[in-house]
Amino acid sequence: MFVVATAGHVDHGKSTLVRALTGMEPDRWAEERRRGMTIDLGFAWTTLPSGGTVAFVDVPGHERFVPNMLAGVGPVPAALIVVAADEGWMPQSAEHLAALDALGVAYGLLAVTRADLADPGPATARARAEIAATSLGAVPAVAVSGLTGAGLPELRAALDRLAADLPAPVLEDPVRLWVDRSFTVRGSGTVVTGTLGAGRLRVGDELELAGADEPVRVRGLHSLGEARPEAAAVARVAVNLRGTPRDRLGRGDALLTPGRFHHTDLVDVRLAGDPAADLPATLTLHVGSAAVPVRVRPLGPDTVRLRLARPLPLLVGDRALLRDPGRHHVSGGVRVLDVAPPPLARRGAAAARAQVLAELDGRPDLAGELRRRRLVRAGALIRMGVPVPTAPGRDRTALAQPVAGDWLADPAYWRMLAGRLTEEVARHAREHPLEPGMPVDALRQRLALPDRVLVEALVRPPLRIHSGRVGAASTAALPEPVARAVQRVRAEYGDRPFRAPEADRLVDLGLGPREIGAAVRAGALLRLADNVVLLPDVLDDAVRVLAGLPQPFTLSAARQALDTTRRVAVPLLELLDRRGATRRLPDDARIVVT
Ligand SMILES: Nc1nc2c(ncn2[C@@H]2O[C@H](COP(=O)(O)OP(=O)(O)O)[C@@H](O)[C@H]2O)c(=O)[nH]1
Ligand SMILES: [Mg+2]
Numbered sequence: 001m002f003v004v005a006t007a008g009h010v011d012h013g014k015s016t017l018v019r020a021l022t023g024m025e026p027d028r029w030a031e032e033r034r035r036g037m038t039i040d041l042g043f044a045w046t047t048l049p050s051g052g053t054v055a056f057v058d059v060p061g062h063e064r065f066v067p068n069m070l071a072g073v074g075p076v077p078a079a080l081i082v083v084a085a086d087e088g089w090m091p092q093s094a095e096h097l098a099a100l101d102a103l104g105v106a107y108g109l110l111a112v113t114r115a116d117l118a119d120p121g122p123a124t125a126r127a128r129a130e131i132a133a134t135s136l137g138a139v140p141a142v143a144v145s146g147l148t149g150a151g152l153p154e155l156r157a158a159l160d161r162l163a164a165d166l167p168a169p170v171l172e173d174p175v176r177l178w179v180d181r182s183f184t185v186r187g188s189g190t191v192v193t194g195t196l197g198a199g200r201l202r203v204g205d206e207l208e209l210a211g212a213d214e215p216v217r218v219r220g221l222h223s224l225g226e227a228r229p230e231a232a233a234v235a236r237v238a239v240n241l242r243g244t245p246r247d248r249l250g251r252g253d254a255l256l257t258p259g260r261f262h263h264t265d266l267v268d269v270r271l272a273g274d275p276a277a278d279l280p281a282t283l284t285l286h287v288g289s290a291a292v293p294v295r296v297r298p299l300g301p302d303t304v305r306l307r308l309a310r311p312l313p314l315l316v317g318d319r320a321l322l323r324d325p326g327r328h329h330v331s332g333g334v335r336v337l338d339v340a341p342p343p344l345a346r347r348g349a350a351a352a353r354a355q356v357l358a359e360l361d362g363r364p365d366l367a368g369e370l371r372r373r374r375l376v377r378a379g380a381l382i383r384m385g386v387p388v389p390t391a392p393g394r395d396r397t398a399l400a401q402p403v404a405g406d407w408l409a410d411p412a413y414w415r416m417l418a419g420r421l422t423e424e425v426a427r428h429a430r431e432h433p434l435e436p437g438m439p440v441d442a443l444r445q446r447l448a449l450p451d452r453v454l455v456e457a458l459v460r461p462p463l464r465i466h467s468g469r470v471g472a473a474s475t476a477a478l479p480e481p482v483a484r485a486v487q488r489v490r491a492e493y494g495d496r497p498f499r500a501p502e503a504d505r506l507v508d509l510g511l512g513p514r515e516i517g518a519a520v521r522a523g524a525l526l527r528l529a530d531n532v533v534l535l536p537d538v539l540d541d542a543v544r545v546l547a548g549l550p551q552p553f554t555l556s557a558a559r560q561a562l563d564t565t566r567r568v569a570v571p572l573l574e575l576l577d578r579r580g581a582t583r584r585l586p587d588d589a590r591i592v593v594t
C-alpha cells in the first residue's frame with residue numbers, strides 16, 4: 001500500500017478527485033457534506049492498475065483548518081497537489097506547498113482539476129514552477145476533471161509510477177504511529193487511526209503511550225476496512241486498544257514500540273531555508289500529527305533551541321515545521337539535531353553550543369554522539385534515533401562495544417579516564433598510606449562517573465579491586481605454597497591481629513625469608529622487622545585502637561591495648577610513625593595524628 005495526502009486551496013476539487021478515484025466519500029461529517037467543505041481529515045483508498053493500493057489522506061484546504069491539514073501530511077511521505085484550472089495558484093496552494101517543503105516531502109504529483117471549466121495550461125505552468133522550487137522538485141502533472149472523469153486514467157497511471165518511486169519502508173524499525181483520529185466503537189472500545197510509516201503491528205502487541213504508566217495492548221487491527229492479524233508499513237491502520245479509555249489519547253499522541261523512543265521537551269534544531277532573524281519567541285511545532293506550542297531560543301545563524309509545552313517522542317533527524325498560528329504563516333521547516341541537548345547554564349554556553357550545532361546535519365552519527373556525550377548508554381542513544389549495532393559481529397564497530405554494562409564511551413575520553421584513575425589511586429595511596437586502596441565510590445565521584453561499573457571497568461593491572469577499594473595488586477601471583485601459608489596465618493591470627501607468628505611457627509608454615517619477601521611484595525603480608533609479620537590490613541585497626549587511648553600514650557599502654565608483645569609493638573609503632581599516623585614525642589610517649 002502507499003499513502004498519499006492531498007494538498008491545495010479550498011474548493012479546488014481535492015475531495016471530488018478522491019471521490020472520483022476511489023468511489024468513497026472522504027468528507028465524513030454531516031457538517032462537511034452540508035457545507036460542501038472538508039474540515040477534518042478524510043480517508044479513502046482504491047486499487048491501482050498495477051494491482052497495488054493507494055490510500056488517500058484528504059485534507060481541508062481552508063486556511064482555518066491548516067492545523068488539521070498538517071496533522072494529515074505530517075506522517076505521509078507523498079503528496080497529491082491539487083490546483084483548479086479555473087482559479088490557479090491561490091494562498092493555501094502556497095501555504096500547503098510551503099508546509100510540504102518544510103517537512104521535506106520529496107514525492108508528489110500535480111493534478112490540475114476542473115479542467116472542464118478552463119484551460120489547464122496556465123495553472124499547470126505556474127504550479128509546476130512553484131513546486132519545482134521545493135523539496136518536491138519537478139513533478140509530473142495531469143489535467144483532470146472530477147466532473148467528466150477526463151484524465152483519471154492518466155492520473156491512476158501516474159499514481160502507480162509514483163508508488164514505484166517511493167523508498168521501501170523499513171520493517172525492522174520501531175513503530176511510531178502518530179494518531180490522527182480516535183473514536184469509540186460500541187463493544188470494542190477505543191480505536192485510533194494513523195499512517196504506519198515503518199515497522200509492523202500485530203494483534204496482541206504491547207505499545208507505549210506517552211503519559212500512560214502501563215503499556216497499551218493491541219486488541220484488534222484494521223487496514224482498508226478489514227480486520228487483520230498484522231499490518232506492515234506502509235499502511236493506513238485502525239488500532240483497537242484494550243482497556244484504554246477514549247479520553248486518554250487523541251490526535252497528536254503516538255503509539256510506540258516500548259523503550260525505543262526518548263520523550264523530550266527540549267530539542268536543538270536547524271531551520272531550513274533562509275531563517276528569519278525575526279522568528280517569534282513562541283510558535284507552534286508541527287511534527288507527525290502533533291501540534292505543540294514551543295518557545296524559541298536562537299543559538300546560531302540557522303539553529304535554535306525549542307522548549308516544547310509537552311514532551312514528544314522525537315528522534316535525531318526528524319523533520320518538523322514551525323508555524324505562527326496568529327499570522328497563519330508557515331515559518332519554516334526544522335530538522336532535529338539533538339533530542340537530549342545539554343543545559344546552557346554557564347556564560348558563553350549558548351555560543352559554544354551554536355558552534356557544536358553548526359557541525360551537525362541531523363544525520364545520526366554514533367562517533368559524533370560519543371565525542372560530544374563522552375559516556376552514554378547504548379539504549380539511550382537508540383532512543384534518540386542513533387543506531388547502535390548491538391549484535392556482536394562484523395558490523396559491530398569498536399565504538400559500539402560497551403566499555404561496561406551498556407555504556408558506550410568516546411575512546412579518547414575513556415583513555416583519559418583510565419589515566420586519571422591511576423593518578424587518583426596513586427594520590428590516594430600517598431595521602432592515606434594506611435588504607436588498602438581507594439574506595440570505588442570515592443573514585444566514581446572524583447572522576448564524575450555516573451555508574452560504579454565504569455570505575456570497575458577502568459581498573460587494570462597492576463591495580464585491582466579488593467573489598468570495594470582500588471589498590472595495587474595482589475596475592476593472585478603468589479606461588480601456591482606461599483598463598484596457602486598466608487591463608488593459614490589468616491586463619492590462625494585473624495582474631496588476634498596484632499600477634500605475629502613466632503620464628504619457629506614461620507618455619508613450620510614454610511615461610512622462610514624468600515617466601516615472606518614474595519608475600520610482602522604481593523601485599524599479602526606486612527613485614528615489621530625480620531621475622532615479624534602481620535596481616536596487611538591491620539594498620540587502620542591499630543590506629544583506631546591507639547586513638548581510643550588517653551593521649552599521649554606509652555609503649556606499654558599501646559602494647560596492652562593492642563594485646564600484643566614488645567616484639568610487635570615496637571616496630572609497629574615505628575612504622576606508624578613513618579607513615580605519619582602516630583608521632584613520637586620527646587619523652588618517648590606517642591600521640592595519634594588526626
Ligand atoms: N466542473 C467541475 N467542478 C468540480 C470539479 N472538481 C470539483 N468541482 C466542484 O468544486 C467544488 C469544490 O470541490 P471539492 O472537491 O469540495 O474541493 P476541495 O475543497 O478541494 O476538497 C464542488 O462544488 C465540486 O463539485 C471538476 O473537475 N469540474
Ligand atoms: Mg475537500
